[in-house]
Amino acid sequence: MQSQAEANLTEALPAAFYNALKAFLPADNLIRDLARRLAFSGDASFYRLTPKLVVRIDNLIQLSQLLKLASDHLVPVTFRAAGTSLCGQAVTDSVLVTLSEHWRGAEVLEQGTKIRLQPGVIGAQANRMLQPWGRKIGPDPASIDSCKVGGIAANNASGMCCGVKQNSYHTLCDMTLVMADGTVLDTADVKSVTAFENSHGPLLDGLRVLHEQVRQDQALAEKIRHKYRLKNTTGYGINALLDFEQPLDMLKHLMIGSEGTLGFIADITYHTVIDEGHRATGLFIFKDIKQCCELVTRLRDTPVTAVELMDARALKSVADKPAMPAGVAALEERSAALLIEVTGEDEQALHAHLQQVNEVIRPYSGELIASVDFSEDKVRNQQLWAIRKGTFPAVGAVRASGTTVIIEDVAFPVARLAQGVAALHQLFQAHGYNEAIIFGHALEGNLHFVFTQAFNSEDEIRRYDGFMQALSELVTADFGGSLKAEHGTGRNMAPFVKMEWGEDAYGLMEQIKALFDPDGILNPGVILNSDKKAHIRHLKPIPALDPELDKCIECGFCEPVCPSKDLTLTPRQRIALWRQMQGGQFSPAQKQQLQQDYQYLGVDTCAATGLCAQRCPVGINTGDFIKQLRAQKPKGQWLARQAAEHFAGTAVLARFALQSVGLSRNLLGDNNTGAVFKGLNNISGGAIPRWYPAWPVAARQSEAETSKAASTGAAVVYFPSCTNRMFATDTQAEDQRSLQQVLASVLAKAGFRLLVPDNINQLCCGTPWDSKGFKTIAGDKTAQSLAVLAKLAQDEDLPVLIDASPCALQLKQSQSKQEGRALRLYETAEFLYQFVLPRLDINPQQEPVTLHITCSSRRLQSAQHLLALTRACAQQVVVPEDIYCCGFAGDKGFYTPELNASALKDLNTQIPPGCSQGISNSRSCEIGLREHSGIAFQSVAYLLDKVSSRKAGWQGDDFPR
Numbered sequence: 001m002q003s004q005a006e007a008n009l010t011e012a013l014p015a016a017f018y019n020a021l022k023a024f025l026p027a028d029n030l031i032r033d034l035a036r037r038l039a040f041s042g043d044a045s046f047y048r049l050t051p052k053l054v055v056r057i058d059n060l061i062q063l064s065q066l067l068k069l070a071s072d073h074l075v076p077v078t079f080r081a082a083g084t085s086l087c088g089q090a091v092t093d094s095v096l097v098t099l100s101e102h103w104r105g106a107e108v109l110e111q112g113t114k115i116r117l118q119p120g121v122i123g124a125q126a127n128r129m130l131q132p133w134g135r136k137i138g139p140d141p142a143s144i145d146s147c148k149v150g151g152i153a154a155n156n157a158s159g160m161c162c163g164v165k166q167n168s169y170h171t172l173c174d175m176t177l178v179m180a181d182g183t184v185l186d187t188a189d190v191k192s193v194t195a196f197e198n199s200h201g202p203l204l205d206g207l208r209v210l211h212e213q214v215r216q217d218q219a220l221a222e223k224i225r226h227k228y229r230l231k232n233t234t235g236y237g238i239n240a241l242l243d244f245e246q247p248l249d250m251l252k253h254l255m256i257g258s259e260g261t262l263g264f265i266a267d268i269t270y271h272t273v274i275d276e277g278h279r280a281t282g283l284f285i286f287k288d289i290k291q292c293c294e295l296v297t298r299l300r301d302t303p304v305t306a307v308e309l310m311d312a313r314a315l316k317s318v319a320d321k322p323a324m325p326a327g328v329a330a331l332e333e334r335s336a337a338l339l340i341e342v343t344g345e346d347e348q349a350l351h352a353h354l355q356q357v358n359e360v361i362r363p364y365s366g367e368l369i370a371s372v373d374f375s376e377d378k379v380r381n382q383q384l385w386a387i388r389k390g391t392f393p394a395v396g397a398v399r400a401s402g403t404t405v406i407i408e409d410v411a412f413p414v415a416r417l418a419q420g421v422a423a424l425h426q427l428f429q430a431h432g433y434n435e436a437i438i439f440g441h442a443l444e445g446n447l448h449f450v451f452t453q454a455f456n457s458e459d460e461i462r463r464y465d466g467f468m469q470a471l472s473e474l475v476t477a478d479f480g481g482s483l484k485a486e487h488g489t490g491r492n493m494a495p496f497v498k499m500e501w502g503e504d505a506y507g508l509m510e511q512i513k514a515l516f517d518p519d520g521i522l523n524p525g526v527i528l529n530s531d532k533k534a535h536i537r538h539l540k541p542i543p544a545l546d547p548e549l550d551k552c553i554e555c556g557f558c559e560p561v562c563p564s565k566d567l568t569l570t571p572r573q574r575i576a577l578w579r580q581m582q583g584g585q586f587s588p589a590q591k592q593q594l595q596q597d598y599q600y601l602g603v604d605t606c607a608a609t610g611l612c613a614q615r616c617p618v619g620i621n622t623g624d625f626i627k628q629l630r631a632q633k634p635k636g637q638w639l640a641r642q643a644a645e646h647f648a649g650t651a652v653l654a655r656f657a658l659q660s661v662g663l664s665r666n667l668l669g670d671n672n673t674g675a676v677f678k679g680l681n682n683i684s685g686g687a688i689p690r691w692y693p694a695w696p697v698a699a700r701q702s703e704a705e706t707s708k709a710a711s712t713g714a715a716v717v718y719f720p721s722c723t724n725r726m727f728a729t730d731t732q733a734e735d736q737r738s739l740q741q742v743l744a745s746v747l748a749k750a751g752f753r754l755l756v757p758d759n760i761n762q763l764c765c766g767t768p769w770d771s772k773g774f775k776t777i778a779g780d781k782t783a784q785s786l787a788v789l790a791k792l793a794q795d796e797d798l799p800v801l802i803d804a805s806p807c808a809l810q811l812k813q814s815q816s817k818q819e820g821r822a823l824r825l826y827e828t829a830e831f832l833y834q835f836v837l838p839r840l841d842i843n844p845q846q847e848p849v850t851l852h853i854t855c856s857s858r859r860l861q862s863a864q865h866l867l868a869l870t871r872a873c874a875q876q877v878v879v880p881e882d883i884y885c886c887g888f889a890g891d892k893g894f895y896t897p898e899l900n901a902s903a904l905k906d907l908n909t910q911i912p913p914g915c916s917q918g919i920s921n922s923r924s925c926e927i928g929l930r931e932h933s934g935i936a937f938q939s940v941a942y943l944l945d946k947v948s949s950r951k952a953g954w955q956g957d958d959f960p961r
Helices: 004-008 015-024 034-039 060-073 123-133 149-154 190-199 201-216 218-227 247-255 289-299 312-317 347-367 378-389 391-398 414-430 458-478 494-516 571-583 588-604 622-632 637-645 647-668 670-683 722-726 739-749 775-793 805-816 828-839 855-859 863-873 897-903 923-933 940-947
Strands: 053-057 077-079 095-099 106-109 114-117 172-178 184-186 264-271 278-286 304-311 336-344 368-375 403-411 437-441 446-454 714-719 752-755 799-802 824-827 840-842 849-851 917-920 936-939 948-950
Touching (some): 034 588, 060 095, 172 247, 201 494, 312 437, 391 437, 414 437, 446 458, 571 622, 588 622, 739 752, 775 799, 849 863, 855 863, 863 940, 897 923, 923 936
Antiparallel strands (some): 172 264, 304 336, 437 446
């Protein structure tokens, strides 16, 4: 029977409800425009529902008021944390509640044995906080770098090493939760508990009744115990009714894995687990999966941390990965592999554990096709784990356009694991999923399988439906397994919960839902759903639009590193909204409005740095797509070409403009100067940038020239970026020398001299044009610079030092596409760390420094050089959390300063006491960093020059090779 809440889904939101929301929520927190609602219409699953309203919540009081209103007006509400859920838990066509940046609080308790976390904290961030204590949270989902604690707890996520006993259910200490009627309960606070017992006595009494009901039904009790010996997230965690005597304990453990259908978890306190720091990994490929799975059962009694199984198809999909043994591409179908990790609290413990594990593996050595023996080599072990983690994206990268990737998640009794794999292979063949691969957490019998699926025809939908029906019958009836081991039930498996659990257990779950959410307003349709076809409704279309974008499965792994994530859209949302704009049915007025909104939300506020590609499982660079859109309607192409062809004159004009701004500032003062530029910006339609105090002053034109003869010794070709030629050092910095002078000084100590191209003022790497979509102009400038550098460097194969990380990235990427002899190009920190630092004596400074690692350094894989160099020069180095890109993005900090402000909003609070020096390696980034930190940022070369002296008797090579 359809509930009143479900009926309301087809109607507009009640006006009284919306007006009441406006009374206590800021207008910016109520998102009603179609563009952003479409952007929030999907999660990582293959379902799409467009919310009528997206509400951004800042605090607990707002959330409590919202739920009370929703309860009063019977308005369905769905919560979303990171939206990385795979089964449709975080989509709705009613009200979608998202969390602002104010839900990222975390506190380590009791020497790291506990940690209190708000739902907006990313799982990996919690683990970084616990590292000093050698601890971590128990759950370790594969998405831990992206998913948030709210989703981890609400889905009872586990992972590769977590097993059954370290998930959220088993490591839960306390929580603050908000009930469907808006009541707040803090289970750690006696007063809050007492008040709740008084106000919600019937709920607690109902749990007592269910507890007794289960205890007296021996068959049901034994079924529950059996189910939770496996990994199981299908339905509600009714093991709470058996595991605990007190209703409050039952209540808070039922919240784990409830997927936002019973209440909202406002914070959670975990018992943490030991993070053993010494580890070794090995890969073992077997002739036959039967022997592989037999070994798994024996390994359960050994001190292994993780045992990952991969079938032959999975191995073949990543056959070209580093560290993979030869011949994998020719494996027979019955072959399989185990990736095994062993850990220890110290080296002695690790070796003792390895000895035990090797003794169990040794009798199976005759069954091995190939192996990569256990090693403690961190680089090699990362390569082995990259094999396992690369299986899922390998399927996603080669799927046909217009299809999506589906990853299912079942668990078999470990003793029947080999039979389960064989049965799945037969099922794939019967339903035509010939590309499907299997991998999983073998110790728990937890298997993931990945296949591609189109939903663009009734035949394809029927095929998927038939497969799901057969899968559910196979797992539950034939094997007594779990249909969802760790991904949660969602919409996808809701129609099959009764099949797995049976009438009695399902009835128990319905009673739980009625106790917690009597009006059915919390995430209706998820976990419990009477619609037997719910899993094939509201399917997300994936139109074939672009070979690169078509690979996107909207997983959301890209989002944490995006500088616009709290301002407008994320990379996933840019792609999702664009897809819907191209393939959706909209009125002419809606189309026009969507295009207008996308210009700002999608194009203008995208930093286009490509950092998202590093987190994307299939390497999609959304920034490249945005630059393609900019190229379709480039503004000022003639001026752009003139500036490129007469760049020396352009630089003179730019310095003159900066000098003029400086004079105006001196005459008018900061406030008046800002007001004048704000007015000019408005009048010019954004063509004239806004001004703020961190604006740079003009560099002296002669600075690049003076650096040419500033040192003697082995020659290094030096490419000073145009930003460092145009902008002087920060006026607040202690050292007012130009970067060119500083590099000349520090290289002279190391025995190098700089060679600067004679026509340097005409040269530019091309980044300013590339970021605006002027690909041809950018390519011409890049090629010009590379040709000049080659003329200076190649006869003697001299290294080329580039003093800004964005320029180094642009030149390196362009060179990689060219044929012929390659220049040896080095970004500043990379060159200084590898070739200059060993030639110097360092006296590290005691004063702390704040280090910003630029997005271009991360993409260049030189972040470790910048970090190591800075740590060599200062005793305390602070790298701000959750800032992966400053959002300045070339000149966007001048024209779209709100992007820079949003990306750096948490920077000021992370500057350590006594710190007055910031370190980075991009002058444009340093402008925004100073504006939002209050301290001057400069190149790491300044710090190195300050604390270094020439090492006596250096006997190294004259030239770096």
